[in-house]
Amino acid sequence: MATAAPPRKRKGKQQQLVGLLLYPLDWLEERSGIVGGVKWFLFRKVPRDSSWWHTLGSATLTAFLVQAGTGVILAMYYKPDPDKAYESIQHITSDLTLGWLVRGMHRWGASVFIILMFFHMARVFLFGAYKYPRELNWLVGAALLITGMLEGFTGYLLPWDQTAYWATVVGININASAPFLGPFIAQFLRGGAEIGADTLARWYALHMLLVPGALFGLIGLHLYLVARLGVSSPPWSRVAAGRERPPEEPNGRTGLTRGKRV
Amino acid sequence: MVETKGPAGPPHGPEPSLWPLGFAIGLTVTLVGLVIGSWSAAAVGAVVMVACGFVWMRDAMTGGDSTADAAAQTPGAVAVADDAEEDPELYRRGTFLGLATLGLGGVITGMVALPVAGFAVLPAFVDQGHDEVDIGPIEDYPEGDFVVATFLSNPEQGEVSRRTAYVRNNGLKDGLPSFTILSNRCVHLGCPVQVNGLSLEDQKQQVKIEGGPPVELTPTKAASGFGCPCHGGQYDTEGNRKAGPPVRALDRYRFLIRDGHLVLTEPYSVGEVDGTGSEAVIHAYDWVNPSVHVDGVEAILYPLEPPH
Numbered sequence: 001m002a003t004a005a006p007p008r009k010r011k012g013k014q015q016q017l018v019g020l021l022l023y024p025l026d027w028l029e030e031r032s033g034i035v036g037g038v039k040w041f042l043f044r045k046v047p048r049d050s051s052w053w054h055t056l057g058s059a060t061l062t063a064f065l066v067q068a069g070t071g072v073i074l075a076m077y078y079k080p081d082p083d084k085a086y087e088s089i090q091h092i093t094s095d096l097t098l099g100w101l102v103r104g105m106h107r108w109g110a111s112v113f114i115i116l117m118f119f120h121m122a123r124v125f126l127f128g129a130y131k132y133p134r135e136l137n138w139l140v141g142a143a144l145l146i147t148g149m150l151e152g153f154t155g156y157l158l159p160w161d162q163t164a165y166w167a168t169v170v171g172i173n174i175n176a177s178a179p180f181l182g183p184f185i186a187q188f189l190r191g192g193a194e195i196g197a198d199t200l201a202r203w204y205a206l207h208m209l210l211v212p213g214a215l216f217g218l219i220g221l222h223l224y225l226v227a228r229l230g231v232s233s234p235p236w237s238r239v240a241a242g243r244e245r246p247p248e249e250p251n252g253r254t255g256l257t258r259g260k261r262v
Numbered sequence: 263m264v265e266t267k268g269p270a271g272p273p274h275g276p277e278p279s280l281w282p283l284g285f286a287i288g289l290t291v292t293l294v295g296l297v298i299g300s301w302s303a304a305a306v307g308a309v310v311m312v313a314c315g316f317v318w319m320r321d322a323m324t325g326g327d328s329t330a331d332a333a334a335q336t337p338g339a340v341a342v343a344d345d346a347e348e349d350p351e352l353y354r355r356g357t358f359l360g361l362a363t364l365g366l367g368g369v370i371t372g373m374v375a376l377p378v379a380g381f382a383v384l385p386a387f388v389d390q391g392h393d394e395v396d397i398g399p400i401e402d403y404p405e406g407d408f409v410v411a412t413f414l415s416n417p418e419q420g421e422v423s424r425r426t427a428y429v430r431n432n433g434l435k436d437g438l439p440s441f442t443i444l445s446n447r448c449v450h451l452g453c454p455v456q457v458n459g460l461s462l463e464d465q466k467q468q469v470k471i472e473g474g475p476p477v478e479l480t481p482t483k484a485a486s487g488f489g490c491p492c493h494g495g496q497y498d499t500e501g502n503r504k505a506g507p508p509v510r511a512l513d514r515y516r517f518l519i520r521d522g523h524l525v526l527t528e529p530y531s532v533g534e535v536d537g538t539g540s541e542a543v544i545h546a547y548d549w550v551n552p553s554v555h556v557d558g559v560e561a562i563l564y565p566l567e568p569p570h
Binding site for chain 2: 183184195
């Protein structure tokens with residue numbers, strides 16, 4: 001009896017400590033349901049033979065978050081004015097402490113983001129992971145690819161050097177070559193008949209407000225669908241995916257317009 | 263045909279009536295009249311308000327039977343009333359409030375979103391125009407060779423509006439000076455074309471312009487045409503496409519001569535040029551974006567050009 005006492009005491013202490021940690025979470029959960037939400041999103045079952053290939057999506061998300069974080073800080077020093085933009089970039093790169101590093105992360109991270117998107121897309125395609133019921137998420141991913149490229153396109157002008165300027169001239173005129181609406185799209189992108197003082201500020205606003213906002217929204221939708229539908233098994237898998245299938249329905253699939261539950 | 267379903271009519275409450283609406287309109291007109299100080303409008307509103315209010319109260323107290331009875335005597339009207347009874351959901355308060363919320367929300371959203379969207383798009387399309395640019399006295403343009411002139415097309419915007427033109431003095435034509443003035447923007451995708459020939463950088467000069475920024479002039483020698491560094495488009499000395507991806511001849515500038523100075527007015531696009539120098543016949547079109555066809559069958563793909 002005397003020997004059993006100390007462990008029980010320790011166990012009581014431990015429980016007390018755990019309770020201390022869990023109490024605020026309980027408080028949150030009771031009022032918001034957020035703990036359950038996070039569990040639903042993060043603690044999912046995945047296929048037993050999911051592999052490193054399945055991490056490409058998370059890698060792309062990480063690259064995007066790096067872009068968002070470094071971009072916000074760069075915006076504190078960048079001046080979207082035709083007379084000052086180039087100098088402000090030089091200032092960031094050469095004068096400001098660690099500016100070279102953060103700008104470099106943003107500049108190279110942009111390429112990493114785009115490349116990872118393509119790798120991720122290739123993985124999903126080759127694994128056949130775009131098939132039922134994940135077709136919608138493939139479409140959202142395609143929209144993300146286009147929006148991500150748009151983000152790269154609008155960001156390329158901002159250094160306001162010769163490469164940036166002429167690449168943007170060419171890019172806008174490629175838009176202009178589209179039949180019927182092309183010249184109108186080009187004029188909207190230029191903010192006028194010619195590239196002028198407003199073009200840079202317009203592209204800055206597109207690059208750091210409009211397009212990233214669209215990216216955040218689409219990523220949210222993408223992740224929601226991933227969590228809802230689960231991760232697919234690789235095509236060579238001999239075991240079922242890590243989530244339970246809904247029970248077979250004797251009369252085939254039911255929906256709002258087809259079939260009827262018996 | 264007409265079936266009877268339980269007791270006729272609702273068990274309580276007055277019949278639907280339009281008189282309250284008239285009363286509300288009268289009240290509104292009265293108040294607006296008082297606010298804007300129009301006694302006649304206030305009086306008219308007051309009369310409408312009192313009249314509608316009186317009839318409304320009378321109907322409410324008598325139950326408004328007179329109209330309901332009249333309707334009951336015509337079979338068609340009874341059938342309509344029967345339809346309404348069959349679908350009691352049709353005009354429910356909740357449905358009305360839901361639709362009203364959607365409608366009002368739509369109106370408010372439109373009132374906010376339309377001007378904002380207009381502000382995002384319209385400034386790029388209205389009030390577009392070209393300033394006249396004085397590019398110096400015509401004596402600075404020797405006859406027969408191209409001179410590279412760089413100038414600010416809109417000095418208020420600063421360096422971002424710097425443009426380049428290739429200017430060749432063709433001498434006199436019927437006693438009037440003739441110039442060939444080509445825009446340096448490639449009509450493939452807008453890169454700056456370069457002179458295929460000698461560019462005499464050591465003879466570059468700044469020409470001061472009264473009331474404007476200086477113009478930079480660089481003479482050239484023995485130009486055989488122009489080439490684009492981006493995608494290899496080649497043009498002859500009249501701007502006609504010789505090779506590569508461009509879809510028409512180089513754009514040109516309209517010009518006039520004022521007090522002995524060459525003044526550029528506005529750019530225009532060119533399908534092709536027959537002949538050379540002062541004898542050239544230019545197939546001119548309004549200015550269009552690079553890569554846009556102005557002639558040939560492809561031109562039907564570009565029926566509209568935004569205002570420049």
